[in-house]
Amino acid sequence: MSQPPASEPASPAARWPFASVVAIVLLCWIALSWPWLSGVVTIPWDAKAHFQPQLQFLAQAWHSGHSPFWTPYVFAGSPQVADPQSLIFSPPFALIAALEPVPGFRLGDFAVLGTLLAGALAFVVIFRDRDWHPAGAVVxxxxxxxxxxAAWRIQHIGQVLSLGYFAITLALISRALERGSIAYGFAAGIVAGFMVLGRDQVALLGVYVLAGLVIAAIAMARNPWQALRTSLLPLLAGGLGAVLVATVPILLTAVLAEESNRPAIDLIGAGKGSLHPAALLTGLFANLYGAAGPLENFWGAPSPAFEARFGPQDLYLARNMSQLYLGLIPMGLVLTIGIVRGALLRREIVALSVATLLVLIFALGRFTPGFRLLFELPGIAFYRRPADALFILGALLALLGGYLTHLVMTGTEPRARRWQRILEVAIFAVALALALRLAWAVGRLSLAIVPLVTALLCGILCIGALVAARGFALRGAGLAAAIVIAVTLTVDLSVNNGPSESTALPSQDYDVLRADSTNETIALLKRETARTAGPDRRDRIELAGIGFHWPNASLVHQLDNTLGYNPLRLGLYSKATGAGDHVALPDQRTFSPLMPGYRSLLADMLGLRFIATGVPVEQIDKALKPGDLTQIARTPDAYVYENPRALPRVLLVTKTAKADFDAILASGQWPAGFDPRQTVLLDRDTPPLPPGPIVTGRSLPGPALPSSVRIADYGTTEVTLKVDAPQGGYVVLNDVWHHWWQAEIDGAPAELLRANVLFRAVAVPPGRSTVRFVFRPFRGLFEDIGTRLKAEQRPQG
Structure with a gap:
């Protein structure tokens, strides 16, 4: 980072008590985290709607002896093992799931806040290793x-975890380079591997920043070649650690991505997630634009109020995605001592300053010409919001602010010339004037006054604290200075970045996501699906348009749901059913040619028996006619309907037909006369039945004999069926097809068939047999890799 590799060791790092500073940071962390740790509020939005159900499913699967690698509870089946947001490969959440069968909200919140604490303490280590002042470490x-x-988007769990791992990796890789340590290098690689497993833009940018800082540390050493030789083994050890942790999960996700609904994002599409330059004012004036709530008070880009005055911005950002505030002490020092006086150009910090500038350019996206160049970096096109770079930008600015605090506390900051002091005052005056001018232009001056006055009061407090702390520091009372700064910054951050509608809502708002919830709608669906269950039946439900946190409630309550909440889904399923990222609002339930509504053959084949909607179902599916669905209840949350035509989960048929599945998906037209209770459609020629005393063919001759299939065991990654087929036939399991599923008949491998566009089937011999469908993602991945390697080795032409 800012120190040379081991050939030029850092100064001794034992001049201030590490444990005491850790205690200061810990106490401040408790104070700032207490609203969530106490359970009074909980981290809302994605943290509950998406990640809490994932945590609950993971815990339930492990404690019930099942695998969490596949879930039947959303999107009619989904490969969790390849989903970067499933939390399977997240150490803090996986540990919680392993220890607690029913993890509550506070445990989930603690995992997020605890990861940020770990990253914060990693920064303390960085400062101690450089013997930078403890007050700077606290800042x-x-x-x-x-x-x-980190404060305003704490609900985006995956990105917050990646941010925490970034800080820890930075501390470890710094030690690895400074000490030539293979052990620290390997540890840095392990943590970086978990960061990469986030498979989000924060992780990607973190990798680029870390790589750039490593290169800079070596290049800027007094003897670069010696530095490179000394650093080589630690870096190789780091690469090995990262490969061991991340390779297989990333390959799983890469395969899923190719089969998913997620295309690459083009430059124009990514530009719509850019940080508007006006958002930079939030670096000094927290909540200037009313992002803390209520929603109608928000007037920053791209709100209707802002666009009404300045025209369409063509931006797609939530109100909390443009918040840069990290305290007036660090930001004020960056603007004054860092930029105006040039302290950020010092050799020991310049690499970090350059990295910060590049990340800022990236965050501004289409508002800077540099974004076009940065967008060409590998992996960038997979992500849609340059503004996500604010996570990494905040971390880098925190380090710079801490370093500048160190200069102030040690009296080594550049002395200001007269013109520099004038410019420093002018920066704040212009920022204040610009904020007032924007608020007046948009007609929100009355709303802007409070955050502006708050900023002025915090500024006075921070200036006083810096003067007092500097006095303590220059008299040798470093810990006293650190305490003064810590208390001041804690007050500042609690006032300006404290709980808001974006980051903290009452826990009772999410009662339906508790495993022991008595919610009337959930209780009804549990009763009804238990009532209609049969040897061959396992009816599905759908939750549509009820609320933001409802779609994934099925993961918590083990209800087989045709929808869910996830930006990453199997592309085949999305195309067949119209399932989107989310279905919080009625108009978010879109349909498809093959499933034009609830009165469709595909809905019946899915076994979609019960549908709960936040509005009368006719407002969602306007093609419904009276009698298509039967309303069975009206709960406080939903209208609940029954589809009496829902088919069983498993079927035994004796006829096959070859069909063009792509044509069926595109047209929405099944072959004439197709009846899934009699015939199975295949995308290949009819396979022969396993050996038996009958003639194989498209249609099995002979008198109809009693036959049956029943579900003997239904787990997450294993489904066992008992089959009695005197003439043989084809067992159809109306679960989503994926090539990592494999089939067995009486313990012997059998060919898994893709059936009826979307489902699974297997040919069974005459007589009684046991059929098992088993999800084997690692074997499937190995076979995928082998197939691709063989294809690449074939001669072309």
Whole structure:
């Protein structure tokens, strides 16, 4: 980072008590985290709607002896093992799931806040290793954990975890280079591997920043070749650690991505997630644009109020995605001592300053010409919001602010010339004037006054704290200075970045996501699906248009749901059913040619028996006619309907037909006369039945004899069926087809068939047999890789 590799060791790092500073940071962390840790509020939105159900499913699967690698509870089946947001490969959440069968909200919130604490303490380690002042360590730690996107977007769990791993990796890789340590290098690789497993834009940008800082540390050493030789083994050890942790999960996700609904994002599409330059004012004036709520008070880009005055911005950002505030002490020092006086160009920090500038350019996206060049970096096209860079930008600014605090506390900051002091005052005056001018232009001056006055009061407090702390520091009372700064920054961050509608809502708002919830709608669906269950039946439900946190409630309550909430889904399923990312609002339930509504053959084949909607179902499916569905209840949350035509989960048929599945998906037209209770459609020629005393063919001759198939065991990754087929036939399991599923008949491998466009089937011999469908993703991945390698080795032409 800012120190040379081991050939030029850092100064001794034992001049201030590490444990005491850790205690200061810990106490401030408790104070700032207490609203969530106490359970009074909980981290809302995605943290509950998406990640809490994932955690609950993971815990339930493990404690019930099942595998969490596949779930039948959303999108009629989904490969969790390849989903970067499933939390399977997230150490803090996986540990919670392993220890607690029913993890509550506070445990989930603690995992997020605890990861930020770990990152904050990693920054303390960085400062101690350089013998930078403990007050600077406190500033860096608290601004990192409770500033910018880490505070305002704490509900985006995956990105917050990646941010925490980034900080820890930075501390470990710094030690690895400074000490020539293979052990630290390997540890850095392990943590970086978990960061990469986030498979989000924060992780990707973190990798680029870390790589750039490593290259800079070696290049800027007094003897670069010696530095490179000394660093080589630690870096190789780091690469090995990252490969061991991340390779297989990333390959799983790469295969899923090719089969998913997620295309690459083009430059124009990514530009719509850019940080508007006006958002930079939030670096000094927290909540200037009313992002803390209520929603109608928000007037920043791209709100209707802002666009009404300045025209369409063509931006797609939530109100909390443009918040840069990380405390007036670090931001004020960056603008004055860092930029105006040039302290950020010092050799020991310049690489970090350059990295910060590049990340800022990236975050501004289409508002800077540099984004076009940065967009060409590998992997960038997979992500749609340059503004997500505010996570990494906040971390880098926290480090810079802490370093500048160190200069102030040690009296080594550049002395200001007269013109520099004038410019420093002018920066704040212009920022204040610009904020007032924008608020007046948009007609929100009355709303802007409170955050502006708050900023002025915090500014006075921070200036006083810096003067007092500097006095303590220059008299040798470093810990006293650190305490003064810590208390001041804690007050500042609690006032300006404290709980808001974006980051904290009452826990009772999410009662339906508790495993022991008595919610009337959920209780009804559980009763009804238990009532209609049969040897061959396992009816599905759908939750549509009820609320933001409802779609994934099925993961918590083990209800087989045709929908869910996830930006990553199997592309085949989305195309067949019209399932989108989310279905919080009625108009988010879109249909497809093959499933034009609830009165469709595909809905019946899915076994979609019960449908709960937040509005009368006719407002969602306007093609419904009286009698198509039967309303069975009206709960406080939903209208509940029954589809009496829903088919069983398993069928035994004796006829096959070859069909063009792509044509069926595109047209929505099944072959004439197709009846899934009699015939199975295949995308290949009819396979022969396993050996038996009958003649195989398209249609099995002979008198109809009693036959049956029943579900003997239904797990997450294993489904066992008992089949009695005197003439043989084809067992159809109306679960989503995926090539990582495999079939067995009486313990012997059998060919898994893709049936009826979307489902699974297997040919069974005459007589009684046991059929098992088993999800084997690692074997499937190995076979995928082998197939691709063989294809690449074939001669072309």
């Amino acid at each position: 860096a730690a608290l601004a990192f954990a409770f500033g910018a996107a």
